[in-house]
Amino acid sequence: MFDTSAPLLQFLRFLVLLGVVLTLLHVIVEDLRRFRITNRSVAILTGLFVAWILIHRDWSGLAVHAAFGGVMFAVLLGMYALRLMGGGDVKLLAVAFLWLGHEASLVFTLGMAAFTLIYVVAARMKWLPARPSDKGLRIPFGPSIAAAWIATIFIVAPL
Numbered sequence: 001m002f003d004t005s006a007p008l009l010q011f012l013r014f015l016v017l018l019g020v021v022l023t024l025l026h027v028i029v030e031d032l033r034r035f036r037i038t039n040r041s042v043a044i045l046t047g048l049f050v051a052w053i054l055i056h057r058d059w060s061g062l063a064v065h066a067a068f069g070g071v072m073f074a075v076l077l078g079m080y081a082l083r084l085m086g087g088g089d090v091k092l093l094a095v096a097f098l099w100l101g102h103e104a105s106l107v108f109t110l111g112m113a114a115f116t117l118i119y120v121v122a123a124r125m126k127w128l129p130a131r132p133s134d135k136g137l138r139i140p141f142g143p144s145i146a147a148a149w150i151a152t153i154f155i156v157a158p159l
Contacts, residue, residue, distance in 0.1 A: 012055050017153060019048050020099070024146035027092065031142030032129055037088025045095045052099075061101075068105075069098030089141040096149050104156040111148030119144055 023044050031037055053062045073094035079085045085093075100108050116139075123130035123139050130137040 009055060013052075016048050016052050016055065020045060020153065021150055023048070024150055027146045028143045031088075031140040031146075035086075035129075035131065035138075035140045037086075037092050037142045039091070042088075042091045042095055045092075045099070049095070049099050065098055065101040068102045069094055072097040072105075085141065089145065092142060092145050096145060100149070100152055100156075104152050107156050108148050108152045111151045112144050115144035115147045115151075116141070 023041055027037055027041050030041070049065075053059075073090070076085065076090040076093055080087060080090045096108065097105060119128060119139055120137070122128040123137055128139075130139045132138070
């Protein structure tokens with residue numbers, strides 16, 4: 001085994017998490033402006049997960065997180081099929097669950113619920129963008145996902 005506390009590895013770990021946070025901040029801005037989560041952002045977050053695994057050489061963690069992410073992606077596809085979520089939201093959530101795994105999913109999900117509630121209140125007050133739909137207001141879900149993911153990183157260390 002090798003020492004994961006070595007200064008170079010600590011620095012690489014910091015760079016990966018910084019990349020995740022910066023990408024998620026970009027997701028927030030883009031989803032607020034365009035109601036769209038780009039495939040590029042999802043691909044960057046997936047690539048950063050691969051980098052995280054390579055830095056830590058945690059192959060069993062990879063298997064567990066990939067299995068959990070895959071199961072959650074299947075569940076989310078059902079929600080997409082029912083038109084409850086957009087495709088970008090499904091992809092972003094799948095990568096979030098891949099990253100955070102079952103260990104941090106409760107904290108992440110509670111954070112999403114809290115940030116979504118805050119967003120809905122702010123949208124009803126016209127402080128944040130929303131679009132009318134036949135079912136009420138349509139809000140971008142990306143900002144809540146990204147904010148909850150960032151909060152989870154600071155509350156629970158990933159992997």
